[in-house]
Amino acid sequence: VVVVLDVLRATTTIAYALQAGCRDIIPVEDISEAMRLADTLGKDRTLLCGERGGQKIPGFHLGNSPLEYTPQVVEGKTRLLTTTNGTRALVVAQGAEVLTGSFVNLSMVAARAVADERDLLLLCAGRESRFSLEDTVCAGGLLSRLPEGMYELSDAAVVAAALYRRHSDDLLGMMRASQHGRYLVSLGLERDLSVAAAVDALPVVGRLCEGKVVKA
Amino acid sequence: VVVVLDVLRATTTIAYALQAGCRDIIPVEDISEAMRLADTLGKDRTLLCGERGGQKIPGFHLGNSPLEYTPQVVEGKTRLLTTTNGTRALVVAQGAEVLTGSFVNLSMVAARAVADERDLLLLCAGRESRFSLEDTVCAGGLLSRLPEGMYELSDAAVVAAALYRRHSDDLLGMMRASQHGRYLVSLGLERDLSVAAAVDALPVVGRLCEGKVVKA
Numbered sequence A, B: 001v002v003v004v005l006d007v008l009r010a011t012t013t014i015a016y017a018l019q020a021g022c023r024d025i026i027p028v029e030d031i032s033e034a035m036r037l038a039d040t041l042g043k044d045r046t047l048l049c050g051e052r053g054g055q056k057i058p059g060f061h062l063g064n065s066p067l068e069y070t071p072q073v074v075e076g077k078t079r080l081l082t083t084t085n086g087t088r089a090l091v092v093a094q095g096a097e098v099l100t101g102s103f104v105n106l107s108m109v110a111a112r113a114v115a116d117e118r119d120l121l122l123l124c125a126g127r128e129s130r131f132s133l134e135d136t137v138c139a140g141g142l143l144s145r146l147p148e149g150m151y152e153l154s155d156a157a158v159v160a161a162a163l164y165r166r167h168s169d170d171l172l173g174m175m176r177a178s179q180h181g182r183y184l185v186s187l188g189l190e191r192d193l194s195v196a197a198a199v200d201a202l203p204v205v206g207r208l209c210e211g212k213v214v215k216a
Helices: A010-019 A031-041 A086-093 A103-115 A133-144 A155-177 A179-186 A190-196 B010-019 B031-041 B086-093 B103-115 B133-144 B155-177 B179-186 B190-196
Strands: A002-005 A024-027 A046-052 A078-082 A098-101 A121-124 A206-209 A212-215 B002-005 B024-027 B046-052 B078-082 B098-101 B121-124 B206-209 B212-215
Touching (some): A010 A078, A031 A078, A086 A121, A133 A179, B010 B086, B010 B098, B010 B190, B121 B133, B133 B179, B155 B190, B179 B190
Antiparallel strands (some): B206 B212
């Protein structure tokens, strides 16, 4: 079982889209592929969504802010999503049993991840292939919700769990101090950090199924 | 400037070999290349050194334990070194100004790393491309010895510095608890952990120069 974590913001936004009634989300790696798919599937049933450098892609319907994904906008639609880090992680992970996790659905994802009693990989999307604090802390939060002693932990998992214990009282402050959080604040997207830090705000889990993320 | 860190054990052993009078160390990725180089350079002036799975390679002169590298054995010799993680990191890093760091020469490496006032990459060799606790803590120790405010820190650097503060009182305990440390203890190599945990035991820094590690 692989849990893909891209707290800022792809997997948070996926949770919001699913909760708002979005039919499914297709992660795609590049912009031209997203546009081609929109043509194939029909423009009336798809939404072009995503970001480059944190900002909405010109000509696309939606960016990568969770609060854009309201029922009026997304209900029943297929969302074609291309982002810098999160969709890449989803594409890499295909083939395994893949869930999308974030703080907003942490406990539900943890419950779902252990249900199969299989090996568990927490895939932190990071930022341009580098370590990111917020995804690692989220992985630690997920670990803290697993039954004690059920898994043998890697060094990385032990550190993630310790980081979560250290930051769990102030997840928003942790995100504001992180590299990616500071960058989003500089773009005027501070509200996305508050949304992403709301633990267990949404009762929904995404699951990758034949290339599409659907409600688990 | 790149500092390659493979505390258990390649960069620790490199420090010991240089201190014992070894002429230079050539990192090579595979066993057959090491044997071919020994033939080319002459068997009387070279030593075949390294490990696979933590254990000495059959037919090689030395394994990867720091205490094997005594002046009687290595003085004036060229050491052909192939290990699972550390030599790979050294090969990858070639082209930059590369130093080899470990706890045993932490302060000297830090002083040397800042001397050029250039961007600094701390390359934790890890274990089979994965995160390792001991290399990250060592990176944090190096960061703690840099002038405050001289560098802008990545998320990974901030976490490494925090991990060092947490473990600096008991580096040996940290290594014993780490995945790689536990593995080496299971091979009967616990003494290598004690040697690797001795901060600033050796006044020597390795520097990669035309494919060879020499005294900086």
